[in-house]
Amino acid sequence: MEIAIENTLFISKKLLLNCIDFWFKFIVIIMESALYLIPNTLGDCNITNVLPTLNVDIIQKVKHFIVEDVRTARRFLKKVDPSINIDELEFFTLNKHTSPAELSSFLHPLEKGFDMGIISEAGCPAIADPGAEVVRIAQEKNLRVVPLVGPSSILLGLMASGFNGQSFAFVGYLPIQANERTQRIKQLEKRAKIENQSQIFIETPYRNHKLLDEILSTCQGNTKLCIACDITLDSEYIKTKSINEWKKIKLPDLNKRPAIFILY
Amino acid sequence: MEIAIENTLFISKKLLLNCIDFWFKFIVIIMESALYLIPNTLGDCNITNVLPTLNVDIIQKVKHFIVEDVRTARRFLKKVDPSINIDELEFFTLNKHTSPAELSSFLHPLEKGFDMGIISEAGCPAIADPGAEVVRIAQEKNLRVVPLVGPSSILLGLMASGFNGQSFAFVGYLPIQANERTQRIKQLEKRAKIENQSQIFIETPYRNHKLLDEILSTCQGNTKLCIACDITLDSEYIKTKSINEWKKIKLPDLNKRPAIFILY
Numbered sequence: 001m002e003i004a005i006e007n008t009l010f011i012s013k014k015l016l017l018n019c020i021d022f023w024f025k026f027i028v029i030i031m032e033s034a035l036y037l038i039p040n041t042l043g044d045c046n047i048t049n050v051l052p053t054l055n056v057d058i059i060q061k062v063k064h065f066i067v068e069d070v071r072t073a074r075r076f077l078k079k080v081d082p083s084i085n086i087d088e089l090e091f092f093t094l095n096k097h098t099s100p101a102e103l104s105s106f107l108h109p110l111e112k113g114f115d116m117g118i119i120s121e122a123g124c125p126a127i128a129d130p131g132a133e134v135v136r137i138a139q140e141k142n143l144r145v146v147p148l149v150g151p152s153s154i155l156l157g158l159m160a161s162g163f164n165g166q167s168f169a170f171v172g173y174l175p176i177q178a179n180e181r182t183q184r185i186k187q188l189e190k191r192a193k194i195e196n197q198s199q200i201f202i203e204t205p206y207r208n209h210k211l212l213d214e215i216l217s218t219c220q221g222n223t224k225l226c227i228a229c230d231i232t233l234d235s236e237y238i239k240t241k242s243i244n245e246w247k248k249i250k251l252p253d254l255n256k257r258p259a260i261f262i263l264y
Numbered sequence: 265m266e267i268a269i270e271n272t273l274f275i276s277k278k279l280l281l282n283c284i285d286f287w288f289k290f291i292v293i294i295m296e297s298a299l300y301l302i303p304n305t306l307g308d309c310n311i312t313n314v315l316p317t318l319n320v321d322i323i324q325k326v327k328h329f330i331v332e333d334v335r336t337a338r339r340f341l342k343k344v345d346p347s348i349n350i351d352e353l354e355f356f357t358l359n360k361h362t363s364p365a366e367l368s369s370f371l372h373p374l375e376k377g378f379d380m381g382i383i384s385e386a387g388c389p390a391i392a393d394p395g396a397e398v399v400r401i402a403q404e405k406n407l408r409v410v411p412l413v414g415p416s417s418i419l420l421g422l423m424a425s426g427f428n429g430q431s432f433a434f435v436g437y438l439p440i441q442a443n444e445r446t447q448r449i450k451q452l453e454k455r456a457k458i459e460n461q462s463q464i465f466i467e468t469p470y471r472n473h474k475l476l477d478e479i480l481s482t483c484q485g486n487t488k489l490c491i492a493c494d495i496t497l498d499s500e501y502i503k504t505k506s507i508n509e510w511k512k513i514k515l516p517d518l519n520k521r522p523a524i525f526i527l528y
Contacts, residue, residue, distance in 0.1 A: 037423050049318040050413045054310070124419065127429040136426030139490075139504035147423040149314045149496070151413045155388065159301050159411040162400030165391040169433035169461065197433065226403075232413070240403035 035110055035138045036062060036117045037125040039150020040076055042258065043233045047080055050151040050232050056080055058148065062117040064109040066092045066134055073119050094118075094130050104137055111143065122258070124152045128172060128202070154200055157228035157260035160238040161198065164264060168198035174211070185218045185263075192223070192263045199263045208254035215261065219243045227252060229259035299374055299402045300326060300381045301389040303414020304340055306522065307497045311344055314415040314496050320344055322412065326381040328373040330356045330398055337383050358382075358394050367397060374407055386522070388416045392436060392466070418464055421492035421524035424502040425462065428528060432462035438475070449482045449527075456487070456527045463527045472518035479525065483507045491516060493523035 036058050041050055059080050067073035070091045077084050092106040110116045118125040118134055124147075125131035138145050154170050169191075174184045188199040203211040208229075215225060221244040228238040229252065237252050240262075300322050305314055323344050331337035334355045341348050356370040374380045382389040382398055388411075389395035402409050418434050433455075438448045452463040467475040472493075479489060485508040492502040493516065501516050504526075 046318070048316055050316050052312055052314050052316055054313040124423055126423045126426070127419065129429060132426060132429045135424060136504075139424075139426040142503075145424040145426075145502060146500070147420040147495070147502070149413065149415045149420070152416075152419055155391065155416055155419050156411040156413070159388055159390045160399060160403075160409040162390070162396060162403040162409075165393060165396045166436040167434065170431065171461075172430040197435075231411070236410070238409060238411070239406075240400075 032144075033110060033113045033115050034144040034146040035107070035135070036115065037131065037135070037145065037147040038062075038117045038119045039124045039148060039152070040120045040122050042122050042151050042153055042231055045233050051080075052149050055148050055150065058115075059117065060084070062115045063088060064090045064092070064114055064116045066094050066106050066116065066118045066131070068093070068095055068119075068121045068130065072121060076119060094134060096130070098130075103133060106134060107138060107141065107143065110138070111141070122153075124150055127152055127154065128170070151232050153228065153231045153258065153260050156231045157226065157238065157262060158198060158200060160228060161226035161240050161262050161264070163198040163224070163226060163240070163262055164196055165198070167196060168200060170200040172202065174201055174203070181214065182218050185215060188263050189219050189223050201261050203259065203261070205254075205256045205258055208257070208259050209251075211261065212251060212254065215263070216243055216247055219263065221247075224264045226262040226264070227254070227259060228262070229254055229257045231258075231260070296408070297374060297377045297379050298408040298410040299371070299399070300379065301395065301399070301409065301411040302326075302381045302383045303388045303412060303416070304384045304386050306386050306415050306417055306495055309497050315344075316413050319412050319414065322379075323381065324348070326379045327352060328354045328356070328378055328380045330358050330370050330380065330382045330395070332357070332359055332383075332385045332394065336385060340383060358398060360394070362394075368401055370398060371402060371405065371407065374402070375405070387418075388414055391416055391418065392434070415496050417492065417495045417522065417524050420495045421490065421502065421526060422462060422464060424492060425490035425504050425526050425528070427462040427488070427490060427504070427526055428460055429462070431460060432464060434464040436466065438465055438467070445478065446482050449479060452527050453483050453487050465525050467523065467525070469518075469520045469522055472521070472523050473515075475525065476515060476518065479527070480507055480511055483527065485511075488528045490526040490528070491518070491523060492526070493518055493521045495522075495524070 038055060038059065059077060065073060070093060073091065074086050118131045120129050120131060126135050135145055158165060158168055175181050191197055192199045221242065223243050224240060225243060225246060226240040230236050302319060302323065323341060329337060334357060337355065338350050341350065382395045384393050384395060390399050399409055422429060422432055439445050455461055456463045485506065487507050488504060489507060489510060490504040494500050
């Protein structure tokens with residue numbers, strides 16, 4: 001009788017341990033699943049030039065992606081791993097037409113314990129890119145967010161400018177209206193000098209030349225300007241000169257090339 | 265006679281072409297040589313997690329390095345490629361004791377046509393790091409500067425924060441004096457709200473807890489704070505909460521761990 005009870009207890013203990021083990025593994029899986037922020041290249045270049053191999057490993061295990069454009073995301077994934085089976089992947093499209101309710105629902109697979117990835121159209125997700133809104137929701141829901149290393153034209157441009165990297169600001173696009181735009185350039189130039197803070201901004205590629213002309217006609221001669229374009233590509237161009245120096249030389253052809261401007 | 269002259273001319277042409285070819289190749293070599301900005305890991309992790317293989321290829325061909333600490337730079341190079349012959353490499357030490365004259369002389373190998381590399385102690389050279397001064401000189405001398413991709417705790421922290429990535433500023437360390445420090449925190453909080461600009465700053469790791477206490481007691485309850493520490497390491501921690509929420513939970517142990525703070 002005593003032996004029988006002991007045996008029964010023994011089996012129950014084993015069951016209990018199995019149960020605990022199962023739940024523990026389940027919780028670990030849930031906890032370990034993450035929203036990976038997957039950088040893209042900055043243009044046509046080898047994946048191995050700009051992405052660590054960890055990114056490839058993660059891309060291979062993720063099945064649910066949040067992307068700006070499904071077609072270009074597919075192309076990127078195929079470039080990273082030609083053997084990838086695109087048909088078994090789920091894509092959620094994030095752009096300016098995505099409603100907040102829809103956006104929140106994008107994270108359902110992650111909440112169920114599946115890894116997810118946000119892929120940017122170029123560079124790092126959530127930097128000058130709509131991905132930040134999804135990350136905000138993931139943080140609110142206390143989900144794990146893991147940023148992966150990749151190229152950021154903002155950071156790479158700043159590194160190569162020779163400007164202050166102890167204090168810098170990225171301010172995105174300048175206003176479109178002419179007067180406001182000139183005022184903004186003057187304001188950025190002033191902040192660069194007073195606060196000793198490098199000021200980084202961008203423009204739609206086909207308007208680069210117009211912006212460059214405006215900078216050259218608005219800023220003081222001794223203000224420094226770094227022009228960085230086609231970063232990480234074969235045609236990479238990154239030069240720093242004073243406004244006076246830029247005025248004396250033949251300007252680079254920036255038309256339709258992604259560029260970064262930095263004042264200091 | 266005519267044939268002889270023709271032959272002579274023919275040889276001269278060939279010689280001339282050879283000469284032109286030689287000088288062209290020489291100029292290309294000189295032009296192609298670059299100052300590579302080589303990022304380091306952010307702590308103890310696999311190289312392949314955070315650095316593209318291009319970086320390894322470049323490290324293998326560069327023989328002249330500008331570094332903050334020769335000992336740690338050697339260790340990094342050995343980790344990147346255990347077969348590297350450290351003894352054939354030249355190191356220039358760049359720190360707060362380096363004079364401007366010395367600094368300028370560091371670039372002599374580059375001016376002679378040899379590739380050079382700047383290696384940071386952690387993360388990206390020239391970002392919150394003395395390397396920017398060498399890059400400034402290289403740009404002044406119109407030398408080629410090539411930034412390589414690698415981990416930046418500033419950028420990775422911002423990506424994972426869910427904060428505004430269309431406008432952000434990194435402001436380095438806060439003032440040490442208590443009053444100034446409180447004022448600075450308030451000023452950053454105000455700028456984050458008025459300019460809709462994420463404000464990123466850092467602290468010496470052993471003072472992280474003191475800074476966190478100051479932020480929590482200085483900022484408004486609805487201000488958001490992202491704490492990111494040990495980025496890219498196994499112990500990575502990146503969480504965004506409002507000041508009120510942070511006050512209610514057990515705070516993470518940040519002591520002696522490299523951390524990034526972001527207000528928004």
